[in-house]
Amino acid sequence: MQRVANSSFLLLFSLLFLFSHVSAQKSASDPVDEYELVWSDEFEYTGLPHSSKWTYDVGDGCPDICGWGNNELQFYTEDRLKNARVENGNLIIEAHKEAYEDRDYTSARLLTRNRDAWKYGRFEIRAKLPSGKGTWPAIWLLPEEWEYGGWPESGEIDLMEHVGHEPNRVYATVHTQAFNHVNGTQDTDTLRVPDAEENFHVYVLEWTPEQISWSVDGQQYSTFENRHATYKEWPFDQPFHLILNIAVGGNWGGAQGVDDSIWPQKMIIDYVRVYQN
Structure with a gap:
């Protein structure tokens, strides 16, 4: 009995040591452990996006840059449940x-501009993407103050872009x-995510x-x-705000046309989280 008890004790001790070692490795390799959650929207409510967190870009970009450049x-509509x-x-x-304000499509573009902006951090978004030719969803960041001048001098960071003609x-x-x-x-890279639309x-x-x-x-x-050269290569030393939107058509999104049979299309976002050291 004593031998069995000792063997059981040794087995339990070995398992505990292995679990602790694996847990330590996981913690050490998990980047979230290096950060503190500083901002989030878990969308645990119903209705319009909270105005304390989100603002809107509205219209078609005219008269300055029609079609948003x-x-x-x-x-892009504002405070319209049909679109956001x-x-x-x-x-x-x-x-x-749909015909709306001299355009044939409506959508929404939500921003944290004038609410929150961040210089450095980890931005984590769990999302399901729309599908079909003509869709152009994006999760991206633009500078809050445009320290080095207008686009592209002050930079743009595209966290995720997807065009429907490349499923x-x-x-x-x-x-x-x-x-x-x-x-x-x-500077761009791409990754195939086989079920990003499902x-x-x-x-x-x-x-x-x-x-x-x-x-x-x-x-x-x-x-x-x-590269520690000039702002022309790295303007990313200033606060940026976050943007979520679906564009329709455009130079890239509509490069192979727009399929009028697919609408409406949704980007569904489970949460948005921002971490900083």
Whole structure:
């Protein structure tokens, strides 16, 4: 009996040691453990997105940059449940084909601008994407104060972009004065996510003074390094705000046309979380 008891004790001790070791490894490799949650919307309410957290871009971009600089087809609405609402624990951004303010489509573009902005951090969004030709959902960041001048001098960080004519593929991109799509010099990478349009995935951006990196469900697929040159290469030393939207058509989203049979289309967001050291 004593031998059995000793064997049981040794087995229990070994299992506890192994569990502790594995747990320690998991904690050490889990990037969230390096951060503190500083802002979130878990969408545990119903109705319009909370005005304490979100504002709207409204209209078609005219007269300054009609089509929001990309020849997009939608009119972004404000405080309209049809285009942006919270229900069943999710934020739903929904694009419709409908005549509205001289446009043929409506959608919504939500921002944390003038509410919250962050310099560095981990941005984590769990979302399910729309599908079909002509959809162009995005999760991205723009500068709060445009310290170095207008776009692209002050930068843009695209946490996740998806176009419907490339099903289940997402893109990570930065735009700066030195690297931008107008000149064809943008820094971008892509990842195939086989069921991005059918299931939720966790899209993460980690931004430090040294680099910006992108991952999906823990799989890192892109990194942009700070070359310590000038703001033309790295304007990312200022606060940026977060943007969520679905565009319709446009130079990229409509590159293969817009399928009028697919609407409405939704981007469904389970949560948005921002962490900082």
